[in-house]
Amino acid sequence: MVALPELPTPALVLSLEVLERNLATMSAARPGSRLRPHVKAHKCLGIARRQVEAGHHSFTCATPLEVVGMARAGVGSDLLLANETVDSHRLAAMAAAERESGITVTVAVDSTVTVDLAAAAGLRHVLIDVNVGLPRCGCAPEEARSLAERAQAAGLTVRGVMGYEGHLMTVPEEDKPRKVKACMSSLVEAFDSLVDVTGEECRIISAGGTGTYHVFDNDDPVLGRINEVQAGSYALMDSSYGAQPLPFEQALYVVGTAVSTTSRDSGSWAVIDVGLKSLGMDHGNPYIDEATVWFCSDEHTTFSMNDGSLPAIGERVAVRPAHIDPTIALHADIHVVPRWGEEVTEVWPVELRHW
Ligand SMILES: Cc1ncc(COP(=O)(O)O)c(C=O)c1O
CATH class of the missing domain: 3.20.20.10 (Alanine racemase)
Structure with a gap:
């Protein structure tokens, strides 16, 4: 899903296409003033403006x-x-x-x-x-x-x-x-x-x-x-809400870089530079596709691939946070790609951080 070789990590990466799809799904179900989108789930004026374009003019903070x-x-x-x-x-x-x-x-x-x-x-x-x-x-x-x-x-x-x-x-x-x-x-x-x-x-x-x-x-x-x-989380989603039968997709990942791998007869594991300081952890461990997350520490997540393979050192790994709101609050910027797999075209500041 992510190439993004120039991106310093850990970094938030957002698919504009998926965001727009989530906003459209919600505004079809609850148009206009029937939704008061919660800003705390993204803290980002760029996303709030798109919620206005989707027809919502009242907001929750x-x-x-x-x-x-x-x-x-x-x-x-x-x-x-x-x-x-x-x-x-x-x-x-x-x-x-x-x-x-x-x-x-x-x-x-x-x-x-x-x-x-x-x-x-x-x-x-x-x-x-x-x-x-x-x-x-x-x-x-x-x-x-x-x-x-x-x-x-x-x-x-x-x-x-x-x-x-x-x-x-x-x-x-x-x-x-x-x-x-x-x-x-x-x-x-x-x-x-x-x-x-x-x-x-x-x-x-x-x-x-x-x-x-x-x-x-x-x-x-x-x-x-x-x-x-x-509702607020519907715009970006997280792995807690992703486990429920909701019609919204993950629009934002925390992208990390594989910094260390270990291969032993007893088992192999990889380590990326995404840890407690870049993830909201109150809903538990984050999720990595086709992998099992072992644990997170300050600057690292240790995981193993379900098929026994290992990422190459330097490879990008996409992490789905368990709780989107506190994750966003830990970052200054959101890197926007038009679609998954494409280059970053915009950087949206998380302007509404702090109190
Ligand atoms: C007052 C209030 N309203 C609504 C929500 C709903 O947010 P979400 O879309 O994340 O379920 C929250 C989330 O904590 C909240 O605190």
């Missing part, structure tokens, strides 16, 4: 820097920080980015503290973040209305609710709709409890990710109420 970077670059028209921050400087930076760009900025809130800080920073829009089962951020569904009232009293517009069912992204397909529906019932109830607080501007029920985007069946009385899905 995980960090204030992603919000400010998208607003300053004029990408999208509606940015959501789907995350809590209590850093007054960063909240003020997002408010300033909204004023300067004219792009709507909305932040998630799940406590009186986050509501009051958003108002004090000069932000204008919030979503009430509701805990739907993942032990992370989000208020209890029954607290959503009082938070909305507090936000309204502080001069903030409550645009709706969000709830992230991250614990269900990789459950078996046959259980997914039922389990997601149980979570979404509480999100929809929370929305119904507060919808009259702000009135017409309160419309958003935001949830979901790459592992669940397909269960929000329009005809279902609960799942059909989710009017935007926050």
Whole structure:
């Protein structure tokens, strides 16, 4: 798949053709505002711009820097920080980015503290973040209305609710709709409890990710109420999502170089210069086609080819990361090839790294 003899490694390499195919598949399933692509999965304005070309104008962000970077670059028209921050400087930076760009900025809130800080920073829009089962951020569904009232009293517009069912992204397909529906019932109830607080501007029920985007069946009385899905990984993919029956292909690899090989009667192995410092490892070992990964260390991955062969020293090896989001965050640039097997034609910076 990769020749790229001049490329210093480890390096991210993206197939534009596969990226475009993934974007088209998703935008056919969830066109326009029915998808709020998550920027954290690529942190790259070049990819966000292509998501705009695919018809999406509202985006999900995980960090204030992603919000400010998208607003300053004029990408999208509606940015959501789907995350809590209590850093007054960063909240003020997002408010300033909204004023300067004219792009709507909305932040998630799940406590009186986050509501009051958003108002004090000069932000204008919030979503009430509701805990739907993942032990992370989000208020209890029954607290959503009082938070909305507090936000309204502080001069903030409550645009709706969000709830992230991250614990269900990789459950078996046959259980997914039922389990997601149980979570979404509480999100929809929370929305119904507060919808009259702000009135017409309160419309958003935001949830979901790459592992669940397909269960929000329009005809279902609960799942059909989710009017935007926050999927991000679908654009580039990783080996965790690749193991699921999803219609997206691996669009990005971490390319390494074979730096050492060992051949013994008891077994042979090869070592490439891709390791813990260039791979997000929280979902386990990366994947190499037709090989078995033994382990990763700081700067290396040790593996054996399933047919007993060895790569030549200096040969390029493509590694599929197990988790795309933290992998991207470790790199400064994405090297773009039009198609697998072709030369790098563009380098896209990962502009939205850090916080
Ligand atoms: C708030 C939120 N929404 C949505 C997602 C979905 O992302 P993915 O497409 O990777 O499943 C995530 C991922 O962690 C998230 O944190």
